[in-house]
Amino acid sequence: MASPAPTQGSLPTVPPRPRRVAFAGTPADAVPALRALVEADREVPVVVTGEPRRRSRRGLPTPSPVAAVAAELGLSVSHDPTDLGDCDADCAVVVAYGRLISGELLAVTPMLNLHFSLLPRWRGAAPVESALLAGDDRTGVSLMALEVTLDTGPVYWRHEVPIGATDTAASLRRRLAHEGAQRLAASLTDGLGTPQPQAGEPTFAGKLTPADRRIDWTQPAVHIDRQIRVGGAWTTLGSQRFVIREATLAPSPPGSVPGTLVDDAVVTGDGLIRLRTVQPAGRAALDVASWRRGARLAQETRFDTAAQE
Template identity: 70%
Template sequence: MTHPLPTLPLPPNRPRRVAFAGTPNDAVPALGSLAEAGFDIPVVVTGAPRRRSRRGHDTPSPVAAAAEQRGLSISHDPADLAACDADCAVVVAYGRLIGADLLSQVPMLNLHFSLLPRWRGAAPVERALLAGDEVTGVCLMALEETLDTGPVYWRHEVPISSTDTAASLRSRLSHEGAERLVTSLNDGLGTAEPQQGEPTYARKLSRADREIDWSQPATHIDRQIRVGGAWTMLNGQRFIVRGGTPLSLTHDAPPGTLQSDAVVTGHGIVRLNVVQPAGRPAAEAQAWLNGARLPSGTRFG
């Protein structure tokens, strides 16, 4: 026997006291826009400080740093979202699931970087780019216990250009989403509508997702490169391609073969722009090629 999910509290149409939860850089524009628009932000809940490098010190999350600059109260306990007597909480890339007990205590809105129900989950921007989507967007939805299933207040479409990287696309989505978040809170949220359509899921990219298969078309490999961290093997060592240009030129050589400053693929070639050999910093591909003096015909992969 199935039991219906409990009815969750709804935010007021124009909330003014707004708690915030978020952690990475992608969430900073929303926090900044809320503060600059004059909303009362009683608490900012964010991930705990963490060490960014092996020899470094624990550093606050980007959201914590932004909140500190604005003199806002910072917490690492999500229970504080309900304890601060807010009209609602806005959640942007917080990085932790919020349980039903907390959702039942305070209305929560989630700014999500996709056109729901397409790309529910942890890596919607990377998955949209890797799939070759021509458009993505940002949604404001009511947060539910189940993953990204809540009803949607609004959707804003954003085209994906042929030169967009995951970083540039996330930046555009986060800034345009932040602007529309504030507008909707000021003008009135209206009524959220159930999601329509077949859902797809955006699981985090694995190392295997980023491995270049040179038998794939150059356009597919280009998308892997623009997502970030695309890698292959060269002389038994991992080799990262940070930037490249897909070209429709064809060669008789097998996929993965180096031809001058480009690598042959299953359809077309990828000209190398920025590369990172194992144990070395990223470098312009031509400078690296001049130093490496690899013979034409060297195989990657």
């Protein structure tokens, strides 16, 4: 019979100033935190990260960004999360690792999680993207004690970051990763203090699907602009799929049909999205002028809307 999952009260606590700190993370967003730990003279006995992956169909498997930097720093790299509990660390720091940590492992090693939102708002896998899509005017990074349930642990600190009108998910993640890493290192050096339970109504940020990224040109321009700034927003023209990489907002001429291409812009439900960079399926990204010259589009060309299909 399996043992019951540990409760937060039964989990080991992180010492105020841990010296020996294991690390778990995978993407580039986790790299600044790893570097900050090393620069703060923390001993990092092991770095646990995702398995090597192919970046293209014909390419060889390549290490994760965290694995590459760990090797550069001379740190031990593992793909087995149980190594976080077998390295005699004071605690482990988890940043965008990509896998849930088991209750059995949490019962052995106290863990901190650097999460890119102002908890309890946007618990889950895509907090930055969800904040952008929702039209939030601010987001942030939180340091919490990791517990069995998802992103519910008590919080040591929150650092707020404004969301600008041109911020993308990528630019926000870079800023949050950098500022969060510096605050993480400072708090481990100066003392963590006592974490406080999360207060307020939680919201949840599930992983975005292709449907979430699909553009419906009948929607308001501000909504479509947010989809594009999240990244991977797509539409279709006839049978061809397009990703809109960069665009800006512009006023709409009266009486135009949503989806209609007007010079270098597309009509939406209440305005224009002026295209800057597009990527037709199977091709490299192009500036809109180069794409239009090569495409030889007819007048009143229209992108498909969800309602048309």
